[in-house]
Amino acid sequence: MPTSGTAFDLAAYTRDAAGSHRDAIGDVRGLGPDDLDLVGMLRDLEGGTMAYLRRVLVTPTHKDARVTAFLVTWSFERFWIADALGAVLGAGGREPDTPGAESVVGASDPRRGHRRARRGPVPRALGAFFAGPPLVAAHVASLAVDDAVLCAALAALAERVAVPDAADLFARLARVHERQGRFLVEEASARLAASEAARRLARRELRDEAYPLGLADRTAAERARFACLAFGAAPGSSALVAALAPVGALPGLDDGGIDALRERVLGGREPMAFDIDRYAASSVRLDWDDLDLDHFRAHPLPPGTLRTLRYMADVEYHTVCYTRDLLTTPSHREPEVGAFMTMWNREEFWHGEALAAVLGVHGITVDYDALKASRLKLGWRDRLDPVKQSVAGALVGADFIAVHMSWGAANEWSAITAYQRMAELEDDPVLAELLGRIARQEARHVAFYTSQARTRLAASRRAQVVTRFALQRFWAPVGSSIQPREEVRHVMAQLMSGEAGRRAARKVDDSIAALPGMDGLTIVQDALNGLGAA
Structure with missing residues (x-):
């Protein structure tokens, strides 16, 4: 077979084969159970x-x-x-x-x-x-x-x-x-x-x-x-x-x-192997007791980063309010969804607690009174949210669960990306470790939402149409409904602007577009363009 035109240097490859990697292995402790399984x-x-x-x-x-x-x-x-x-x-x-x-x-x-x-x-x-x-x-x-x-x-x-x-x-x-x-x-x-x-x-x-x-x-x-x-x-x-x-x-x-x-x-089938029982049994509150948060007294984070962390903390604490809205939809009747939401709700609460601990070292207080005050400021729009969700769920029926799962997948993909980008930008070892722990729990949330979304979308063309319409018309970066526009713009500009930020945004869009019927969607990049986060 004539292959002389190939650009690959086979002689060099056989001569310079990669051998042992032991000399490149540093401190690789700290991987989660799922990562170790893989x-x-x-x-x-x-x-x-x-x-x-x-x-x-x-x-x-x-x-x-x-x-x-x-x-x-x-x-x-x-x-x-x-x-x-x-x-x-x-x-x-x-x-x-x-x-x-x-x-x-x-x-x-x-x-x-x-x-x-x-x-x-x-x-x-x-x-x-x-x-x-x-x-x-x-x-x-x-x-x-x-x-x-x-x-x-x-x-x-x-x-x-x-x-x-x-x-x-x-x-x-x-x-x-x-x-x-x-x-x-x-x-x-x-x-x-x-x-x-x-x-x-x-x-x-x-x-x-x-x-x-x-x-x-x-x-x-x-x-x-x-x-x-x-x-x-x-x-x-x-x-x-x-x-x-x-x-x-x-x-x-x-x-x-x-x-x-x-x-x-995928062996001719979608990766529907999320084990809800295993997830529930292994769900724990985020632990950061071993991290030296006093490190930040000598190495304080810059104001712009603290502003973003405060936004993230508010979003994590607000999960219970998102749960309120979803409980008015057909999703609440699904046993697996209910089990997941119970664990997810608690894990997100502790993500907020962890971020609040970092902010506290910097003199920024996020306590229950502050959270209550911020929720009261949301006014009538917030009170209408469960009504809108209930009406939409009643009109769409069981296919609305596919919207819920796909929306959740988009939010969790965005959250992981945001935590990873923050760790990269700050290059602070204590912050990076804490955000990494949060991201590992968020990865399990993504796995659940994605597995559910794929199955439900693949089973119903109507679910695909409704979900695509909802994501394309109404999705916005998580936190947009509870934070002023200038805060959303600040966070997106810090984490998703520039070449590296836009590349991260494209990866999130690629993941969303890989769901059945969602090809071509660019909701994250569209949101960034709308915010002027270049």
Whole structure:
């Protein structure tokens, strides 16, 4: 197969392979349980290269010296990625050599997994005999999807975790995958462009396979658990779409585009694996007793940042009033929604308490009297809100729950992004740790809202239409209904303006647009434009 036109330097890649990452591992303690679960899954997937080679080396792929040169180096790099992730597990109190207690990747049992996993080397070798050399292109294209998925999962972890050394390590590992992906995409592109048989085999491979490849011998529920942890929150959703874009553009594979590949990644189903019982059992108030808030007496935060933190505190405390409105809608009849709102309400209250503690060190008092006074100032508009919600819920019916879930997802995605941006802008270690703890709880809120929204939107075209209309016409940055416009403008300008801020806003919009029927929505960027936050 002529591939001399490729820009990828395979000789340099095999010579300069990335080995052990142990020297780059700093203090990676402090990851939450869900993040550690995902790290455990990724560790097992990265270390599963022998199972993959067992599948492909009984086919014509083993005769292609260029591809096997890559695979030798690829398996070496994946071994050391798995080693680094094992070290992270060890630092988090998990056994580094075996899956974590909640890991979905345990002892293999192909009988209960995806049908592709039940095909051993003999059936594969016989099938390859008839397929011939074009099968190599299908294998390379399939591995390109697998690489994109794992790269996206690591990149999303790097963006959302609040442990700086862990974030740096995950970003480093994602870069290893990015280099592997360049070879795979270029190689697949050349081979697919040259052969219709190769394109046909590749389409079949991507249609029938379960991704990531190492999860093929797991149940659908276990694969959904991985998808929920890796791609259920904002960074994961946008990272997945971005990582799959080059693969979706391969010759002959663009009939379904990124959406079709996304279905392959999710095993043909949406990541509806949010465990409400597990969430409720593990819900705790935010703890910051171990943080030295007196640090701020020597290193006070600037006035503009305190102004934003006060806004955030008011919004977190106001959650109970948002709950008031939602209890007048059909959402209150849903047991899972009720259980979630009970825990969510309490967790958000403690987010407000934590931010109030920081403000208190700076001489800014946020107590119950102050909160009551601010709520009384809202006047008749606030008193009408539950009436409006009740009427809307009565008119729309059960589909209104999809609006509630999608609206909540947009708000929580925005909240995580706001906390992450504040930590980046201030670069204060104590503030960053506190905001990171808040963001980790917010990530679980996103997972619930997103999983609920996807299912309800996918099940009803009417729900899609109503939700799209509501978001497009009425959504505004969280806090807009309780804060003066100049305060909203200040917060959005501080956190979402400039190149980095606008990039963060686009990621939130990308996550919202990935919901069924919401493609093309840019509600966050539209709100910023309306506020003049450039």
